[in-house]
Amino acid sequence: MLKRLRTAHPILYCILAEVLFLGSLFLSSLVLTVALVAAGADFSGLDEYLLSLVQELVGAGAAWLLLRRTGRQGLLGRRGSGFWNGLLVGMYPLAFICYSIYSALIFERPDMPLLPAGRILSFLACMAMVGVAEEFLFRGVIAETLLEHFGTSRAGVWKACLLSGLYFGAAHLTNLTGSAPLGVLMQCVFAASLGTLLAAVYFRTGNIWVTVFIHAAMDITSMLIGGLYGTQTVADSISTYDITMLTSIAVYLIPTAFLLRKKKLSEVELYFGRDMK
Numbered sequence: 001m002l003k004r005l006r007t008a009h010p011i012l013y014c015i016l017a018e019v020l021f022l023g024s025l026f027l028s029s030l031v032l033t034v035a036l037v038a039a040g041a042d043f044s045g046l047d048e049y050l051l052s053l054v055q056e057l058v059g060a061g062a063a064w065l066l067l068r069r070t071g072r073q074g075l076l077g078r079r080g081s082g083f084w085n086g087l088l089v090g091m092y093p094l095a096f097i098c099y100s101i102y103s104a105l106i107f108e109r110p111d112m113p114l115l116p117a118g119r120i121l122s123f124l125a126c127m128a129m130v131g132v133a134e135e136f137l138f139r140g141v142i143a144e145t146l147l148e149h150f151g152t153s154r155a156g157v158w159k160a161c162l163l164s165g166l167y168f169g170a171a172h173l174t175n176l177t178g179s180a181p182l183g184v185l186m187q188c189v190f191a192a193s194l195g196t197l198l199a200a201v202y203f204r205t206g207n208i209w210v211t212v213f214i215h216a217a218m219d220i221t222s223m224l225i226g227g228l229y230g231t232q233t234v235a236d237s238i239s240t241y242d243i244t245m246l247t248s249i250a251v252y253l254i255p256t257a258f259l260l261r262k263k264k265l266s267e268v269e270l271y272f273g274r275d276m277k
Contacts, residue, residue, distance in 0.1 A: 002069045010149040014142045018167055021062050021137045022174060028058035047119055048233065049126040056129035063136035075140055080206025080271050083213075090201045090214050092255040093194075097214075100221045108225050115230045123227035124220060131216030135198070138168045140208050143199040144272070152269045157260055161199040168195030179238035186245035187238050193252035194218070200259040206271025 006013040032054055036043070067073040080086065087094060114120065143164035150156035169192025175184045198211045205211075226232035 002066065003071060006070050006145055010145050014145055014164075014167060017063075017066050017137065017141050017145075018171060020066070021059055021133075022171060024062035025055050025059050026174075028055045047122050049119070049227070050122040052234075053122060053126040053129055056126065056133045059133035060129060060136055063133060063141055066141050067136065070141075072140070072144065075144065075208060076136075078206055078208070078271070080210075081204070081267070083207060083209055086201070086205035086207045086210030087213070089204050089259065090210055092258075093197065093201075093214050093218065097217050097221050101224060104221070104224045110225070110229050110231055112229055112231075114228055119230070120228060123223070127219040127223065127227070128216040130219050131212045131214075134168070134171075135208055135212045135215050138164060138171075138195060139199060139202045139211050142167050143202060147203065147268075147272055152265065152273055154260070154262060154265055157200075157203060157265060157268055161196045161203070161256065161260070164199045165192045165194075165196030168192060168198075175235070175238055178235040182243075183239040183241040186241040186243065190241070190245045190248040193248045197252040197256045197259075200256045203268045203272065204259050204264065206267075 002013070005016070029051075032051060036046070064073065064076075067075065081089065115123075143160055146160035146164050147157065150159040169188040169190075172188045172191045173184065175187065179187075198215060201214065202208060202211045220227070223232075223234060223237060226234075226237060
């Protein structure tokens with residue numbers, strides 16, 4: 001049924017896929033919370049990143065199931081341009097990541113000890129799994145479905161990138177339950193712009209593990225000080241976002257235009273054209 005829906009109604013399929021993914025995150029969180037309450041756990045001492053890691057594992061499983069049920073699980077093993085060559089294509093976000101890490105460690109590091117090693121490892125594992133789960137869904141399931149629908153012409157690739165970016169941005173509206181509305185709205189704008197760029201990187205490389213790595217690295221970087229020192233939660237961080245986040249539209253869409261310049265679109269056809277025949 002999912003395979004037929006994907007072919008006949010790709011836009012509806014993408015919406016359904018996102019709803020199922022977000023539903024799996026919510027359901028796993030609910031079940032885990034109920035189980036902890038039943039066990040008499042002390043929530044004040046729980047590792048939030050460890051709990052989120054469980055959620056993201058469920059989300060990654062849901063995305064993988066969607067790929068499997070539609071016969072697209074093979075993309076997880078597709079080499080495309082290769083991982084290291086793919087990182088060269090994604091050089092812009094990687095340079096941004098390196099600068100952000102340097103800036104955070106030099107100018108934002110608090111005068112306090114690091115969290116215990118176990119807490120730091122759960123932070124790193126959680127952020128990495130967010131990259132896996134969200135890339136499986138938003139690039140592997142959604143962006144690829146849209147590309148097959150719109151085609152590999154320049155207009156088709158742009159439509160697939162922009163629309164998949166909007167899906168990615170909209171998913172972050174779920175953070176309204178724990179963060180300030182303006183911060184969440186700005187996060188949605190940021191995520192939509194970033195999602196458009198990540199789709200372009202994915203289409204140019206044909207290797208989803210490149211965008212998994214970039215996405216995970218960006219998430220780790222965005223919460224680096226909070227994850228290492230425990231000074232800020234993800235919800236608190238989102239609440240600090242303001243209208244300056246609107247600059248992300250230019251910051252990410254300009255390199256997207258560079259990646260999707262006309263003479264490079266043949267690479268998209270090379271990696272994805274076979275899936276459309």
